[in-house]
Amino acid sequence: MSKKILVVAGDGIGPEIVAEAIKVLNALQADGAIDVTLEEALVGGAAYDAVGNPLPEETLTKAKASDAVLLGAVGGPKWESLHISKRPERGLLGLRAELGLFANLRPAVLYPQLAAASTLKPEIVAGLDIMIVRELTGDIYFGQPRGVETLPSGERRGINTMVYTESEVERICRVAFDIAMKRGKKVCSVDKANVLECTEMWREVATKTAAEYPEISLSHMYVDNAAMQLVRAPKQFDVMVTGNIFGDILSDCAAMLTGSIGMLPSASLNEKGQGMYEPIHGSAPDIAGRGVANPLATILSVGMMLRYSLDAPEAADRIDAAVFKVLDQGLRTADIMSEGMRQVGTAEMGDAVVAALAGE
Amino acid sequence: MSKKILVVAGDGIGPEIVAEAIKVLNALQADGAIDVTLEEALVGGAAYDAVGNPLPEETLTKAKASDAVLLGAVGGPKWESLHISKRPERGLLGLRAELGLFANLRPAVLYPQLAAASTLKPEIVAGLDIMIVRELTGDIYFGQPRGVETLPSGERRGINTMVYTESEVERICRVAFDIAMKRGKKVCSVDKANVLECTEMWREVATKTAAEYPEISLSHMYVDNAAMQLVRAPKQFDVMVTGNIFGDILSDCAAMLTGSIGMLPSASLNEKGQGMYEPIHGSAPDIAGRGVANPLATILSVGMMLRYSLDAPEAADRIDAAVFKVLDQGLRTADIMSEGMRQVGTAEMGDAVVAALAGE
Ligand SMILES: [Mg+2]
Ligand SMILES: [Mg+2]
Numbered sequence: 001m002s003k004k005i006l007v008v009a010g011d012g013i014g015p016e017i018v019a020e021a022i023k024v025l026n027a028l029q030a031d032g033a034i035d036v037t038l039e040e041a042l043v044g045g046a047a048y049d050a051v052g053n054p055l056p057e058e059t060l061t062k063a064k065a066s067d068a069v070l071l072g073a074v075g076g077p078k079w080e081s082l083h084i085s086k087r088p089e090r091g092l093l094g095l096r097a098e099l100g101l102f103a104n105l106r107p108a109v110l111y112p113q114l115a116a117a118s119t120l121k122p123e124i125v126a127g128l129d130i131m132i133v134r135e136l137t138g139d140i141y142f143g144q145p146r147g148v149e150t151l152p153s154g155e156r157r158g159i160n161t162m163v164y165t166e167s168e169v170e171r172i173c174r175v176a177f178d179i180a181m182k183r184g185k186k187v188c189s190v191d192k193a194n195v196l197e198c199t200e201m202w203r204e205v206a207t208k209t210a211a212e213y214p215e216i217s218l219s220h221m222y223v224d225n226a227a228m229q230l231v232r233a234p235k236q237f238d239v240m241v242t243g244n245i246f247g248d249i250l251s252d253c254a255a256m257l258t259g260s261i262g263m264l265p266s267a268s269l270n271e272k273g274q275g276m277y278e279p280i281h282g283s284a285p286d287i288a289g290r291g292v293a294n295p296l297a298t299i300l301s302v303g304m305m306l307r308y309s310l311d312a313p314e315a316a317d318r319i320d321a322a323v324f325k326v327l328d329q330g331l332r333t334a335d336i337m338s339e340g341m342r343q344v345g346t347a348e349m350g351d352a353v354v355a356a357l358a359g360e
Numbered sequence: 361m362s363k364k365i366l367v368v369a370g371d372g373i374g375p376e377i378v379a380e381a382i383k384v385l386n387a388l389q390a391d392g393a394i395d396v397t398l399e400e401a402l403v404g405g406a407a408y409d410a411v412g413n414p415l416p417e418e419t420l421t422k423a424k425a426s427d428a429v430l431l432g433a434v435g436g437p438k439w440e441s442l443h444i445s446k447r448p449e450r451g452l453l454g455l456r457a458e459l460g461l462f463a464n465l466r467p468a469v470l471y472p473q474l475a476a477a478s479t480l481k482p483e484i485v486a487g488l489d490i491m492i493v494r495e496l497t498g499d500i501y502f503g504q505p506r507g508v509e510t511l512p513s514g515e516r517r518g519i520n521t522m523v524y525t526e527s528e529v530e531r532i533c534r535v536a537f538d539i540a541m542k543r544g545k546k547v548c549s550v551d552k553a554n555v556l557e558c559t560e561m562w563r564e565v566a567t568k569t570a571a572e573y574p575e576i577s578l579s580h581m582y583v584d585n586a587a588m589q590l591v592r593a594p595k596q597f598d599v600m601v602t603g604n605i606f607g608d609i610l611s612d613c614a615a616m617l618t619g620s621i622g623m624l625p626s627a628s629l630n631e632k633g634q635g636m637y638e639p640i641h642g643s644a645p646d647i648a649g650r651g652v653a654n655p656l657a658t659i660l661s662v663g664m665m666l667r668y669s670l671d672a673p674e675a676a677d678r679i680d681a682a683v684f685k686v687l688d689q690g691l692r693t694a695d696i697m698s699e700g701m702r703q704v705g706t707a708e709m710g711d712a713v714v715a716a717l718a719g720e
Contacts, residue, residue: 119480119481119484119591119592119593120479120480120481120591121479121480121481124479140500140522140556141555141556143519146556146557146558147557148557148558148560148561151525155525155526155527156525156526156561157523157524157525157526158522158523158524158525158556158557158558158559158560158561158562159503159521159522159523159557159558160521160522160556160557160558160559161519161520161521161522162500162518162519162520162521162522163517163518163519164517164518165511165515165516165517165518166515166516166517167515192605192608195501196500196501196506196518196520197506197507197508197518197519197520198506198508198518198519198520199518199520200508200518201508201516201518202518223608223609224608224609224611224612224613225612227587227609227610227612227613227616228612228613228615228616229616230613231479231480231591231613231616231617232479232616232619233479245552248552248583248584249583249584249587249609250587251584252584252585252587252588253584253587253588253590253591253613255588256587256588256589256591256592257591259592
């Protein structure tokens, strides 16, 4: 049966990069590798401009009825003065919350062809391939009580609460273990169990859940040490699993190790396997509409979609291989350009991936 | 009047590295650069072995009566099975708490002679000189409520609370601004103000306090972006100021950028200017007693002590210059050894610093 994909291009370079990802989906559809139906909807600033709401009811209904959502990017200076409830980012956060997307998958992969882009020495990062699994709906970003109160003395006091239940920890650990089973079978759970009771419980649950995965080698690391180790020897990691705030920090740190964040996709999954897929980079309003944005992170996000929500791992492998091939061919968008390579625009890069998919 | 320094050597390599730091203090005393009185006391595993308590009352009394405490390192496998209240680390935490050491100063400095030790490319890190000012007595590490509760469903739920009052934020910002006034006058305050109300308040207080320091250029950065920027372009930073948990993560990340954590000192100050000074590295039980440990971080901690608690900035400058000189001479302990340099032991390195101080 045909799988449904909702495409929400969003703002800035969103429409341009998503157009290239759609070319890739169409090519795979044409040669019978996948069977998908695409729909489009508005989100972010584009939705606000059209209907006064960054997440229109219609978009949400369509998203819930889809197997996967492909998102470009949202936001831009045009909407920054809006009330927080109307800002483009609300569209994104609303989709995450309404779909229950609790598992954020953030690969940090450094293609050997781009090793020079890293600020780290090539021998430290060449071949880097980490998958960070970040819990996305709990932790201190959502915990109650929260806010700023005024004490009897008149002084203000700010509070946020880190909260996890055992079941929340267990389900994110299962996601990490399942992914690790298809990779190197090594999971590093990151916590601050020596100081924070909440994460001490996290460690216990991770350990207990791992008992059901005898092939998985589980290790534990304190978050401050994890930040050090990512800089010292990042290739020691296979899959990392951690809470929302630690994952926020570590996934961005790991992404930057590659030096080419225009190449990095992401996935956010719920318990039913529905997912939202998007590049980790932003809407880059400064270069929007100029046809120079790098579409590869969005195309690789389609690859993750095929792997994690559409049960088409072979087609996903083909996308990964096609991206590898265009890099081998020396094609580079401006953000990853280096000497001796050939600089191409957004559409030319998308076309090159489609050609590589066809084995040309 | 003579200033009082309490020396607590601690465990593992602690006594060896502290012995070299004392040589440096004695040399400065001998040539009239400083006027100090040294006392010694037990802390950590050494104290537990002697009197059954990692922080004996006598040590605490002496520490409170001192202008500064010089600490080597605490801990080791010998004491790991002890109850948490008796572990060596309790001695350290107890000293911090009892002295009210709320301001942790963590320089991340990469000596040009050691630029190759970094996992980052030399052009990214050579000349790195960041001062991270971390709040040390508040935040989620101390906030109430905390712990693990059992819900009516039988499921457990872990909680920790991030808490800051305005006055806590203001006093740590003042420390950062005061330090920045003696450096590049640039302070980056790190928060997660877009998500956490507690740190939104932090940002407001930082901004308000900065108004009293018209020469300071204050910027704000989200913690996940700060972790990225430390990897991407660490030399953009002069002084960073942040809360306890973000500071824990970022200061370790920044330290590892240098690739030579055997070189990094630290200070923890209270409102009276009393301070505890210690290398950031641990007690390294695996190499203890072999005379191969690097004493330079401890010697540089003495430099910080002279600068921040003993009002002897010129003597502090002399220590920094002497360490620079021994590195220029090609002397290296095992942890920072590289080709073409001369490997020396702990005592020989200490002697070389003393000789460099004397202008030899
Ligand atoms: Mg982030
Ligand atoms: Mg730490």
